[in-house]
Amino acid sequence: xxxxxxxGGLFLLVALYCGIDPxxxxxxxxxxxxxAVKVEMxxxxxxxxxxxxxxxxxxxxxxxxxxxxGPESIAFDPEGRGPYTGVADGRILxxxxxxWTDFAYTSPNRSDxxxxxxxxLSYLKNEHICGRPLGLRFDKKTGDLYIADAYxxxxxxxPEGGLATSLVTEAEGVPLRFTNDLDLDNxxxxxxxxxxxxxxxxxxxxxxxxxEDSGRVLKYDPVxxxxxxxxxxxxxxxxxxxxxxxxxxxFCEGSPxxxxxxxxxxxxxxxxxxxTILPGFPDNVRTNEKGEFWVAIxxxxxxxxxxxxxNPTLRKFLLKLPIPTIYQYLLHIxxxxxALIVKYSPEGKLLNMLEDRQGKVVKAVSEVEERxxxxxIGSVLMPFVAVxxxx
Numbered sequence: 001x002x003x004x005x006x007x008g009g010l011f012l013l014v015a016l017y018c019g020i021d022p023x024x025x026x027x028x029x030x031x032x033x034x035x036a037v038k039v040e041m042x043x044x045x046x047x048x049x050x051x052x053x054x055x056x057x058x059x060x061x062x063x064x065x066x067x068x069x070g071p072e073s074i075a076f077d078p079e080g081r082g083p084y085t086g087v088a089d090g091r092i093l094x095x096x097x098x099x100w101t102d103f104a105y106t107s108p109n110r111s112d113x114x115x116x117x118x119x120x121l122s123y124l125k126n127e128h129i130c131g132r133p134l135g136l137r138f139d140k141k142t143g144d145l146y147i148a149d150a151y152x153x154x155x156x157x158x159p160e161g162g163l164a165t166s167l168v169t170e171a172e173g174v175p176l177r178f179t180n181d182l183d184l185d186n187x188x189x190x191x192x193x194x195x196x197x198x199x200x201x202x203x204x205x206x207x208x209x210x211x212e213d214s215g216r217v218l219k220y221d222p223v224x225x226x227x228x229x230x231x232x233x234x235x236x237x238x239x240x241x242x243x244x245x246x247x248x249x250x251f252c253e254g255s256p257x258x259x260x261x262x263x264x265x266x267x268x269x270x271x272x273x274x275x276t277i278l279p280g281f282p283d284n285v286r287t288n289e290k291g292e293f294w295v296a297i298x299x300x301x302x303x304x305x306x307x308x309x310x311n312p313t314l315r316k317f318l319l320k321l322p323i324p325t326i327y328q329y330l331l332h333i334x335x336x337x338x339a340l341i342v343k344y345s346p347e348g349k350l351l352n353m354l355e356d357r358q359g360k361v362v363k364a365v366s367e368v369e370e371r372x373x374x375x376x377i378g379s380v381l382m383p384f385v386a387v388x389x390x391x
Contacts, residue, residue, distance in 0.1 A: 250285055
C-alpha cells in the first residue's frame with residue numbers, strides 16, 4: 001500500500017472512531033445532540049493584543065483562602081458592609097469583619113448534598129438542587145439584594161436575609177436555564193442575562209465549546225411584574241452593568257468576546273451596538289464611581305480558539321477526539337489558568353489592563369469590584385477572593 005493509502009486509511013479510522021466514540025472518552029460523549037455554531041468575530045487583526053508587561057495582578061493579596069468556594073460576585077450593601085458573595089454550595093455569605101456568616105440562600109430544597117466539599121467544581125452535579133447564586137446587586141434605596149441564580153432565575157431577598165423570593169423563572173414561555181448576571185436602573189428595573197436556553201451551568205464547558213446562540217438579555221419591571229426580552233440570539237451573554245448616567249447599560253457576550261451597549265435613553269433607545277472588542281472571553285462587568293467599566297476576562301483569545309470559532313465543523317471534529325473535557329478546556333484557555341482584567345472609559349477606550357499571565361497568584365477572574373482604591377476580585381473557580389491595591 002502506498003504512503004498516501006496508509007494515511008487515507010488512518011484518517012478513515014480516526015473519523016470512524018470519532019463518529020462512534022465507542023469508549024466515551026470525548027468531551028461530547030454525554031451530549032449526542034451537540035452542535036457547534038460559528039462564532040461571529042472581528043478580523044484577527046482587531047482582537048486586542050496589548051499586555052501587562054509587569055504582570056501586576058501577581059501583587060494581589062489572597063484573602064479568605066479555602067474559607068469560601070467559588071465566590072463569583074462581590075457586593076457591598078448600602079451601609080458599606082461586606083463583602084457579600086455567592087458560593088458554590090448555594091449560599092450567599094456575609095463577611096462581618098471577623099468571619100463569614102450565612103446571609104441568604106436561593107434553593108428551598110437544600111439538603112446534606114449541599115454540605116462543604118473540597119473544590120468549587122465538586123458541587124457541579126448537585127447545583128440544580130442546592131442553587132448557584134452568580135450575579136449579586138443591592139438596591140441602594142431599599143437594601144434588598146437581587147440575585148441571579150443559575151438554576152432558580154431572578155430572585156430577591158430583604159436586608160434581613162433568609163430564603164430569597166423568586167421573581168422570574170421564564171420569559172415568553174421559555175424557562176430561564178442559565179441566569180447569570182444583573183443590574184438595576186434608578187427606577188428599580190432589573191436587566192439580566194440568561195446565558196443559554198439549552199445548557200445549564202453544570203454543562204458550562206459544553207456551552208463554551210458549542211457557542212450556541214440561544215442566550216438573551218431581559219428586563220424585569222418590578223411594578224408591573226413583567227419580563228421583556230430585549231436582545232436575542234446571543235452566544236453566551238454574561239455580565240451586565242449600568243452606565244453612570246443611566247442612559248445605557250453594557251453587557252458581555254462571551255463567545256465572540258464583545259462588550260455591547262444597549263441604549264435606554266435618547267434617539268437610539270432600544271438599540272444595541274458593539275461597545276468594544278475584548279482581548280478574550282469575558283465574564284462579569286462592573287462600573288466604578290467614575291463611570292468606567294472593569295471587565296473580568298476568563299482567558300485570552302488564542303489563534304487556536306479564533307480558528308475553531310470560525311470553523312464549527314473543525315471544532316466539533318476536535319471535540320470528538322478521545323480527549324477528556326478537562327484537557328479540551330485547557331486547550332481552550334491556552335494551556336493553563338490565567339487572570340486578565342481590563343478597564344474601559346464610558347466611551348469604550350481601553351484605560352488599563354492587569355494580568356497574571358502565569359496564574360501564579362490570581363488564576364482566574366469572574367468579577368472585579370472597585371471600592372476605596374482597591375479591586376475586589378472574585379472567581380467562580382477559585383477558593384478565595386483576591387484584592388489588588390490600585391494605589
